Amino acid sequence: MTGNLLILTAPSGAGKTSLVHALLERDAHVRLSISYTTRAPRPGEVHGQDYHFVSVGEFMAMHADGAFLESAEVYGNHYGTSEQWIREALTTGQDVLLEIDWQGAEQVRRLFADAVGIFIVPPSLVVLQQRLQGRGQDSAEVVERRLAAAREDISHMGEFDYVIINDDFDTALADLQAVLRACRLRVNDQRARHAELFTSLS
Ligand SMILES: Nc1nc2c(ncn2[C@@H]2O[C@H](COP(=O)(O)OP(=O)(O)O)[C@@H](O)[C@H]2O)c(=O)[nH]1
Numbered sequence: 001m002t003g004n005l006l007i008l009t010a011p012s013g014a015g016k017t018s019l020v021h022a023l024l025e026r027d028a029h030v031r032l033s034i035s036y037t038t039r040a041p042r043p044g045e046v047h048g049q050d051y052h053f054v055s056v057g058e059f060m061a062m063h064a065d066g067a068f069l070e071s072a073e074v075y076g077n078h079y080g081t082s083e084q085w086i087r088e089a090l091t092t093g094q095d096v097l098l099e100i101d102w103q104g105a106e107q108v109r110r111l112f113a114d115a116v117g118i119f120i121v122p123p124s125l126v127v128l129q130q131r132l133q134g135r136g137q138d139s140a141e142v143v144e145r146r147l148a149a150a151r152e153d154i155s156h157m158g159e160f161d162y163v164i165i166n167d168d169f170d171t172a173l174a175d176l177q178a179v180l181r182a183c184r185l186r187v188n189d190q191r192a193r194h195a196e197l198f199t200s201l202s
């Protein structure tokens with residue numbers, strides 16, 4: 001039985017990293033894919049934990065080798081998901097979260113028809129600006145660029161299966177847990193579980 005593949009997409013600053021980390025602390029059966037990026041690490045970010053930070057040359061070499069399940073240029077940097085890691089994690093039955101942008105989500109959907117797309121939105125653009133500024137990790141120019149892209153990001157909401165409004169954090173986290181729970185109750189997984197149960201009882 002393979003795991004569920006969940007795609008999480010949001011405008012920068014909407015709160016997806018905070019939500020994902022809170023989910024991972026509470027749920028031992030879900031794993032987060034660590035992306036490769038050419039973006040410089042933010043203060044406190046750890047190589048191999050937040051991202052695999054690589055040079056543009058290294059990224060391009062991996063891309064040419066077909067190492068990425070999907071990749072995209074987002075806000076001026078390259079990002080990509082390791083295909084090998086994802087396939088291994090799914091094969092061992094673990095649920096996998098991809099924290100990627102809408103371009104990557106489009107590519108993954110084409111490869112995994114069963115992938116579940118979740119779009120996270122801030123309650124307003126004013127709140128988004130406050131969160132980006134409050135995070136205190138990006139220059140004013142970077143914040144401006146990400147805010148300017150937010151409307152375009154949000155215009156892709158309709159391509160996703162679920163939308164979570166991250167206003168109150170605990171409510172948004174409960175919503176995310178509910179979506180994961182619903183995924184685990186999908187017929188293919190449940191049919192396999194039910195068959196195992198039936199066999200062991202008979
Ligand atoms: N397509 C794609 N997008 C990614 C990947 N990793 C991160 N991103 C997206 O890149 C954007 C910027 O991420 P980041 O620089 O960490 O900024 P943050 O979202 O503000 O924390 C976000 O929309 C991420 O979802 C990836 O592997 N593939």
Ligand SMILES: Nc1ncnc2c1ncn2[C@@H]1O[C@H](COP(=O)(O)OP(=O)(O)O)[C@@H](O)[C@H]1O
Pocket residue numbers: 010011012013014015016017018019131132134135166167168169170172
């Ligand atoms: N529901 C919320 N209410 C208030 N602040 C939040 C909420 N969710 C996230 N934040 C804060 O907003 C900022 C951006 O969140 P982050 O998880 O880094 O966003 P993203 O990964 O989508 O860019 C962080 O400082 C985080 O603590």
